[in-house]
Amino acid sequence: xxxxxxxxxxxxxxxxxxxxxxxxxxxxxxxxxxxxxxxxxxxxxxxxxxxxxxxxxxxxxxxxxxxxxxxxxxxxxxxxxxxxxxxxxxxxxxxxxxxxxxxxxxxxxxxxxxxxxxxxxxxxxxxxxxxxxxxxxxxxxxxxxxxxxxxxxxxxxxxxxxxxxxxxxxxxxxxxxxxxxxxxxxxxxxxxxxxxxxxxxxxxxxxxxxxxxx
Numbered sequence: 001x002x003x004x005x006x007x008x009x010x011x012x013x014x015x016x017x018x019x020x021x022x023x024x025x026x027x028x029x030x031x032x033x034x035x036x037x038x039x040x041x042x043x044x045x046x047x048x049x050x051x052x053x054x055x056x057x058x059x060x061x062x063x064x065x066x067x068x069x070x071x072x073x074x075x076x077x078x079x080x081x082x083x084x085x086x087x088x089x090x091x092x093x094x095x096x097x098x099x100x101x102x103x104x105x106x107x108x109x110x111x112x113x114x115x116x117x118x119x120x121x122x123x124x125x126x127x128x129x130x131x132x133x134x135x136x137x138x139x140x141x142x143x144x145x146x147x148x149x150x151x152x153x154x155x156x157x158x159x160x161x162x163x164x165x166x167x168x169x170x171x172x173x174x175x176x177x178x179x180x181x182x183x184x185x186x187x188x189x190x191x192x193x194x195x196x197x198x199x200x201x202x203x204x205x206x207x208x209x210x211x212x213x214x
Contacts, residue, residue: 016059016063017059017062017088017091018091020091021087021088021090021091024087024090024117024118024119025055025084025087025117027116027117028055028079028083028084028087028113028117028119029050029051029055031109031112031113031116031117032050032078032079032113033047033050035109035112038105039105039106039109041077041078041106041109042054042077042078052198054078054080055080055084056198057080057081057144057171057196057198057199058080058081058084058085058144058171059081059084059088060194060196060198060204061081061084061085061142061169061171061204062084062085062088064169064194064204064206065140065169066088066092067095068089068092068094068095069095069139069140070095070096070097070098070137070138070139070140071085071086071095071096071097071098071138071139071140071141071142072097072098072100072131072135072138072140072141072142072159073085073097073098073099073100073141073142073143074100074128074141074142074143074146074152074155075100075101075102075128075143075146075147076099076100076101076106076110076123077101077103077106077144077145077146078106078109079099079109079110079113080144080145080171081142081144081171082097082099082121082142083097083099083110083113083114083117083119083121085097085142086099086114086119086120086121087117087118087119089119089120090117090118090119090120094120095120096120096121096122097119097120097121097122098121098122098124098131098134098135098138099114099121099122099123099124100124100126100127100128100131100135101123101124101125102125102126102127102128103125104125107123107124107125110123111123128155129155129158132158132159132162135159136162137162137163138159138162138163138166139163139165139166139167140166140167140168140169141156141159141166141167141168141169142168142169142170142171143168143170143171144170144171145171145173148179148182148183149170149172149176149179149180149182149183149205150179150182150183150186150187152168152170153168153183153187153189153207153210156168156210157212160210165208166208167206167207167208168205168206168207168208168210169204169205169206169207170204170205170207171202171204172202172203172204172205173199173201173202174199174201174202176193176202176203176205180205185213186212186213187210187211187212187213188209188210188211188213189207189208189209189210189211190207190208190209190210191205191206191207192205192206193205193206194206
């Protein structure tokens with residue numbers, strides 16, 4: 001199953017996000033540019049396209065799933081999409097994002113981003129396989145440019161034991177059909193492909209009811 005959605009505008013006239021949220025996102029973008037020389041949060045080649053390439057891409061997740069949920073963002077890095085989701089949740093006053101990042105320097109940046117933007121998030125400087133005790137029960141998992149789908153399903157299994165309705169929302173690039181085919185050799189799962197207009201051929205994969213094949 002697939003779905004398409006309109007490209008997100010940077011302007012607030014659409015009513016998609018509030019002016020306050022846009023201000024928080026602008027502050028977040030400024031923090032990335034400030035910290036980038038010291039930590040290399042994102043690829044230097046994509047820094048000039050920070051808004052379109054990273055922030056708007058992450059905003060697509062909130063457009064698809066605006067319900068305030070408890071999220072875990074795996075391998076948060078610079079905070080895409082986890083910090084963006086947490087900033088959007090701030091205007092709702094509900095929901096939470098657990099940002100899991102094992103790199104201490106990036107975790108330090110994430111703490112500053114959360115503190116200065118008022119994002120609804122907690123930073124966990126640890127590996128994914130040790131985060132379960134800290135996050136508790138979660139409703140959804142996000143990840144962007146982290147690992148192949150087959151590995152992300154493996155990382156998510158323990159969290160599904162706490163919530164049979166757990167959903168994965170995974171940003172994937174042009175080769176995602178190959179990842180899906182490979183993963184289906186080892187896993188069963190329900191899949192909805194949300195095709196992005198920000199980059200032809202990329203998608204956000206919504207996965208549920210996943211289990212390892214015997």
